[in-house]
Amino acid sequence: MSYWQSQPLVERLIYYYQRTRAWARRATVAGLAVRIVLWWTGVGVVLVAFPHPVAVLIGAVPALVAAGRPGSHWGTLLLAVAIGATAVRLASGLPDPSVMSLVLLAGVIYLHHSISALAAQLRTDTVIPPRVLWWWAGRIGVVWLVSAVVAFLASGLSTPRWSATGWVLAGTGAAVGTVVLLIAARHQWRPEPAEEKQ
Amino acid sequence: MSDWRATTALSRAVILVALALLLGVALGRVELVLLAIPLVVGTGWALLARPPQPPRPRLELDEPSTVEGGPVLARVEVANSGERPLLCVATVRVPPWLRLKHGVGYYSTLLPPRTGTTMRVEGRVQRWGAYRLGPAVARSVAADGLLVADSAVMPSLPLSVYPAGERFDSTQPLPRARGITGTHRSRRPGDGGELAEVRLFHTGDRLRRINWRVSHRTGALHVNTTWADRDADVLLVLDVRHESGKSGGVDGRVTALDQTIRAAAAIVEHYAQQGDRIGLLEFGTGLRRLPSGTGRRHFRAALEWLVRVDPFPRALSLSPRLLTTALRPPHALVIVLTPLLDTDVVGFLAGLARTGRSVVAVDTLPAGAAPPRRTTWTELAVRLWWWERANTIDRLRNVGVPVARWQGIGSLDLTLRHAYQMSARSARVVAR
Numbered sequence: 001m002s003y004w005q006s007q008p009l010v011e012r013l014i015y016y017y018q019r020t021r022a023w024a025r026r027a028t029v030a031g032l033a034v035r036i037v038l039w040w041t042g043v044g045v046v047l048v049a050f051p052h053p054v055a056v057l058i059g060a061v062p063a064l065v066a067a068g069r070p071g072s073h074w075g076t077l078l079l080a081v082a083i084g085a086t087a088v089r090l091a092s093g094l095p096d097p098s099v100m101s102l103v104l105l106a107g108v109i110y111l112h113h114s115i116s117a118l119a120a121q122l123r124t125d126t127v128i129p130p131r132v133l134w135w136w137a138g139r140i141g142v143v144w145l146v147s148a149v150v151a152f153l154a155s156g157l158s159t160p161r162w163s164a165t166g167w168v169l170a171g172t173g174a175a176v177g178t179v180v181l182l183i184a185a186r187h188q189w190r191p192e193p194a195e196e197k198q
Numbered sequence: 199m200s201d202w203r204a205t206t207a208l209s210r211a212v213i214l215v216a217l218a219l220l221l222g223v224a225l226g227r228v229e230l231v232l233l234a235i236p237l238v239v240g241t242g243w244a245l246l247a248r249p250p251q252p253p254r255p256r257l258e259l260d261e262p263s264t265v266e267g268g269p270v271l272a273r274v275e276v277a278n279s280g281e282r283p284l285l286c287v288a289t290v291r292v293p294p295w296l297r298l299k300h301g302v303g304y305y306s307t308l309l310p311p312r313t314g315t316t317m318r319v320e321g322r323v324q325r326w327g328a329y330r331l332g333p334a335v336a337r338s339v340a341a342d343g344l345l346v347a348d349s350a351v352m353p354s355l356p357l358s359v360y361p362a363g364e365r366f367d368s369t370q371p372l373p374r375a376r377g378i379t380g381t382h383r384s385r386r387p388g389d390g391g392e393l394a395e396v397r398l399f400h401t402g403d404r405l406r407r408i409n410w411r412v413s414h415r416t417g418a419l420h421v422n423t424t425w426a427d428r429d430a431d432v433l434l435v436l437d438v439r440h441e442s443g444k445s446g447g448v449d450g451r452v453t454a455l456d457q458t459i460r461a462a463a464a465i466v467e468h469y470a471q472q473g474d475r476i477g478l479l480e481f482g483t484g485l486r487r488l489p490s491g492t493g494r495r496h497f498r499a500a501l502e503w504l505v506r507v508d509p510f511p512r513a514l515s516l517s518p519r520l521l522t523t524a525l526r527p528p529h530a531l532v533i534v535l536t537p538l539l540d541t542d543v544v545g546f547l548a549g550l551a552r553t554g555r556s557v558v559a560v561d562t563l564p565a566g567a568a569p570p571r572r573t574t575w576t577e578l579a580v581r582l583w584w585w586e587r588a589n590t591i592d593r594l595r596n597v598g599v600p601v602a603r604w605q606g607i608g609s610l611d612l613t614l615r616h617a618y619q620m621s622a623r624s625a626r627v628v629a630r
Contacts, residue, residue, distance in 0.1 A: 076214070118343050121287055121306075128306050143236055154231075176219075
């Protein structure tokens with residue numbers, strides 16, 4: 001071992017280089033492809049929510065972190081920021097985004113969420129048969145189609161003549177109802193406490 | 199309580215839907231509801247049907263034993279009893295010398311409704327040894343990745359990888375053949391293939407043994423006598439206290455330990471096929487032994503014994519004195535497989551020869567073995583060391599220990615002939 005190789009900093013850098021190389025050797029093409037697509041969809045969410053080159057450049061970093069750790073809440077944070085930013089745009093005096101861009105944003109948000117759910121279960125070195133990816137893609141396509149139909153039907157409904165208070169109450173009821181239903185589902189499959197597992 | 203657990207994805211869906219809907223209501227902008235529609239549809243559809251009981255996977259190994267470089271095939275079998283497809287991800291711990299055909303031990307598959315499927319874990323094992331494949335766990339993923347369930351741990355399975363050395367063959371008889379039948383020429387006259395002498399006919403001699411040509415020439419009846427064929431006892435002593443570098447597996451760099459184990463396997467196979475009795479003795483941190491035996495079953499037992507040799511030699515070892523007491527039976531031919539890296543084993547070999555035992559040493563140190571180059575003096579030091587070692591081997595030969603480098607087929611012929619002659623000479627001395 002030479003003098004330079006024995007230096008702590010160089011030694012650590014060599015260690016990280018070797019770890020990265022070992023990881024690259026282990027990784028499978030499909031495993032990496034899932035992460036790369038996840039990163040791109042993260043960038044896509046930022047691109048649609050903040051249509052500005054600088055925002056995309058800044059957003060690429062959290063998107064990369066979310067793709068690197070799909071089992072964490074980094075993805076949740078990224079998507080929540082995108083929804084929040086859209087809300088701010090709608091509430092501020094700026095010109096409203098087009099319906100098409102909102103539909104696109106909704107689609108990309110779901111795409112990122114769904115791929116993130118898949119990536120959280122598959123390490124980059126997992127052997128993934130192509131039919132797993134095709135099935136997942138098909139499922140996302142079906143959800144997109146059904147969502148488009150639901151949105152189309154909802155927009156085609158005749159608007160009832162309610163007062164502003166009635167609108168707020170109905171909206172709040174619908175929103176809270178949906179959330180409660182989802183939270184109930186979330187609690188139905190709540191992780192078991194460690195002592196109960198024994 | 200269900201075995202399924204919620205994932206971060208389910209929490210994310212709930213949080214994002216709640217955020218979009220509540221912001222839409224708070225700001226009075228119905229457009230924000232649009233953002234939540236795919237999440238609501240996707241999550242609702244995923245959770246609409248209750249997932250079935252999580253599959254109970256099984257880990258199976260096609261063959262529990264193979265040879266170095268041979269194939270290994272294990273299967274993780276899973277079955278989906280539900281109406282919805284499941285994603286199954288299996289994690290199998292694989293032995294260090296198993297080179298997998300695909301991946302590094304993580305496999306995924308799609309389980310269609312009401313069907314079973316198999317994930318194949320296949321590869322080739324590169325080095326001898328006693329390994330365990332597994333343990334393994336399988337994670338089932340349901341409801342679009344919103345729910346997961348981990349299976350119980352599948353216990354590991356034993357995998358024996360037998361050494362695959364060069365084929366060994368020898369035509370030399372072994373000294374001190376014993377027993378009733380066998381392939382080795384003994385020093386007793388009897389039924390056999392090798393001519394001992396032509397002598398005068400005695401009462402009781404078989405007529406078919408009469409040598410008519412000699413009888414005609416001499417005018418008196420003469421008969422051919424032959425040496426009896428007997429089997430022999432062979433005791434292999436494996437010096438596994440030292441290692442020379444890092445093994446590269448069956449296709450890579452050979453170490454002293456690799457050479458020792460592969461040579462032992464080849465010798466055992468050869469003598470087992472001949473019907474000789476073979477015993478094994480490990481000279482390492484312990485004094486493990488396999489009693490003498492013969493036949494195919496004993497050969498398999500010997501291979502199993504060989505793969506259990508500690509692949510990480512330690513400097514701490516037993517005294518050669520203890521080894522001397524374990525050399526049974528006393529008339530056996532002792533073949534010591536050693537890299538000759540210390541003086542203990544040299545003294546042991548010389549001592550054996552002095553006591554009149556038939557002993558043969560097989561040098562298992564690979565030809566290019568050398569320590570890593572540390573300084574400019576390393577090369578010179580290594581050359582000196584090799585010369586000193588060559589001197590030691592010469593001294594061993596002088597005291598009556600034939601030493602041969604292991605080279606596969608026929609590599610022991612010369613040394614075995616030497617041992618046979620030495621044994622015959624000592625027998626004649628005793629007879630006088």
